[in-house]
Amino acid sequence: MAGKSLTLSGLAAAIILVMLLLSPEICTGHDYRDALKKSILFFEGQRSGKLPPDQRLKWRRDSALRDGSSAGVDLTGGYYDAGDNVKFGFPMAFTTTMMSWSVIDFGKTMGPELENAVKAIKWGTDYLLKATAIPSVVFVQVGDAYSDHNCWERPEDMDTLRTVYKVDKDHPGSEVAGETAAALAAASIVFAKRDPAYSKRLLDRAARVFAFANKYRGAYSDSLRQAVCPFYCNFNGYEDELLWGAAWLHKASKKRVYRLYIVKNKEILRAGETIHEFGWDNKHAGINVLISKMVLMGKADYFQSFKQNADEFICSLLPGISHPQVEYSLGGLLVKSGGSNMQHVTSLSFLLLTYSNYLSHAKKVVPCGQFSASPALLRQVAKRQVDYILGDNPMKMSYMVGYGSRFPQRIHHRGSSVPSVVDHPARIGCKEGSRYFLSPNPNPNLLIGAVVGGPNVTDDFPDSRPYFQLTEPTTYINAPLLGLLSYFSAHA
Secondary structure, rough: OOOEEEEEOOOHHHHHHHHHHHOOOOOOOHHHHHHHHHHHHHHHHHHOOOOOEEEOOOOOOOEEOOOHHHOOOOOOEEEEEOOOEEHHHHHHHHHHHHHHHHHHHHHHOOOOOOHHHHHHHHHHHHHHHOOOOOOOOOEEOOOOHHHHHOOOOOHOOOOOOEEEEEEEOOOOOOOHHHHHHHHHHHHHHHHHOOHHHHHHHHHHHHHHHEEEEEEEOHHHHHHOHHHOOOOOOOOOOHHHHHHHHHHHHHHHHHHHHHHHHHHHHHOOOOOOOOOOOOOOOOOHHHHHHHHHHHOOOOOOOOHHHHHHHHHHHHHHHHHOOOOOOOEEEOOOOOOOOOOOHHHHHHHHHHHHHHHHHHHHOOOOEEEEEOOEEEEHHHHHHHHHHHHHHHHOOOOOOEEEEEEEEOOOOOOHHHHHHHHOOOOOOOOOOOOOOOHHHHHHOOOOOOOOEEEEEEOOOEEEEEEOOOOOOHEEEEEHHHHHHHHHHHHHHOOO
């Protein structure tokens, strides 16, 4: 075997086949098109502000119509991040970036759902444009999280503090500004042909926000610690978001200045660190995969180190040879430490699938020590994770609300668990909602398409609201799923 590069075989292949292909939980197939439709519909349940006439999730109503007024600005719209009623800019921007990347790479197979996916992106970018309307200022949060979390009430009744938080020259926030720039730049690609004027507006704003993030460097977790921590505290530094923002601006604008920025700053901004993670806080793996596409196309040898990093990342995820910080449950679920494990499952699976496509077009494989992993293997690993979410798991349940015959009924979500305005027009106050939180009954309002935090390494799942790390959905769990489900709906 010495001196030869093999496709994953022998013991490594056996482990992967057992974990990914021969699991007794695997069923005959899934309706990925139906799951895609529902995963996009979920975002309508997370909308804040005045809802449009074509709102399809009818139990939701207008909410937070005065957001921003205390600061003299209009910050209505956008998304609630999860099961609460706060608008956190950092995860909202990442969600928008990932929805855009899903459409850029997989929009061609979305069929009639492409229009709904684009609408979901625009709901995010319209808000981000409002949040960045003032030069050298980014409004990064609306709502006092402590006040909000002290109540269990639907967003339509919300009377908690809607405090506005911002970063500026004196209170920098390079990570949230960098991610916002990335979101605006990525979305500009989505709208380039659909709405050129809107696309230009997004790209121009992205460039301005990135310049601010880069010039006034600092972490919003320092500037706004009491407001954003421990909720969306930045544990990974702001350097990755600067590279991430530059990478998307380079992809969207093709401008040499961003290529030079990436090459010049890749060491200073630690491009190769912690590459076994990808999510709202850590962009390293995403940066390397995104930039590697140009290397694999033979257009950017100066980015070769990013491809090497991407290869290392891919190897770190494969069952049997994975990084110590990446586990697989006996049921085949990719597991990382911390809460809301499905956020890791969907984002890392998205990168596996995306990179497999880049490799396929270039007719390349990934070197993993004495083995090499084919694009087909990467796709199989990603597909196994998607199938686990949709029901191929020891609990024999879907972790997407409304998909399949068995799915979570008591998700940790205020709007879903409290009777809707349609069924209960009278106001339900802050503490009045507690009885719905504690109720053993299923949620009265189906948040269709919501994917919950899901099980951990034990594969167990208690369908109970108080277990928020397991039963709370988030926008950034769903966003990468758009691309995954789109691909598998056409290549099942």
